[in-house]
Amino acid sequence: EPEVTQTPSHQVTQMGQEVILRCVPISNHLYFYWYRQILGQKVEFLVSFYNNEISEKSEIFDDQFSVERPDGSNFTLKIRSTKLEDSAMYFCASSEVSTGVIGNTIYFGEGSWLTVV
């Protein structure tokens, strides 16, 4: 079973510090996503990425967030200056085609738990 892998599994950072969360999507997938889940709350969409550019982003994904596909395998989420309210589980996901294609499956990684202190 192919899987999306994420690192680190857990990171603690000081408020105001930059954080980079890393993801290796499934190899033949073309669509990449970041979602987050604050403890006890809903899974929330952050951003989708296709063909080396952002295709959709939510209100949460403000100027302090950025995504990058620095090489052929990695997909990263950078938080430039972390705030306490950024503490959450961050999930990377990938899909072969867009979620609009009927029958498409989106695969989630196991998440990176970010704690901002």
Add this chain to the structure above:
Amino acid sequence: SQKIEQNSEALNIQEGKTATLTCNYTNYSPAYLQWYRQDPGRGPVFLLLIRENEKEKRKERLKVTFDTTLKQSLFHITASQPADSATYLCALDNNAGNMLTFGGGTRLMVKP
């Protein structure tokens, strides 16, 4: 605004019974609806997708119904097992095909 609502109270059932979970939505016209399973501290795992023109979809012990008039989907697990204990999420696509909006999930506890 668009909303997806699931019963936030945990559902406790006895092993062997059928679990039924509900997902209601407003201000959406989805082409399809998805159901995911999430275990504590883990990522969501895709279970089933049902299209707007499908009334019912089955996969092993899972059954999903979709009523676009009521704007509701029901998710059934028959012959439930303790291993089915998890949080179940419904999700809708934004029709542009590049983002999912999730409901808050319903936690299912199956007791032996």
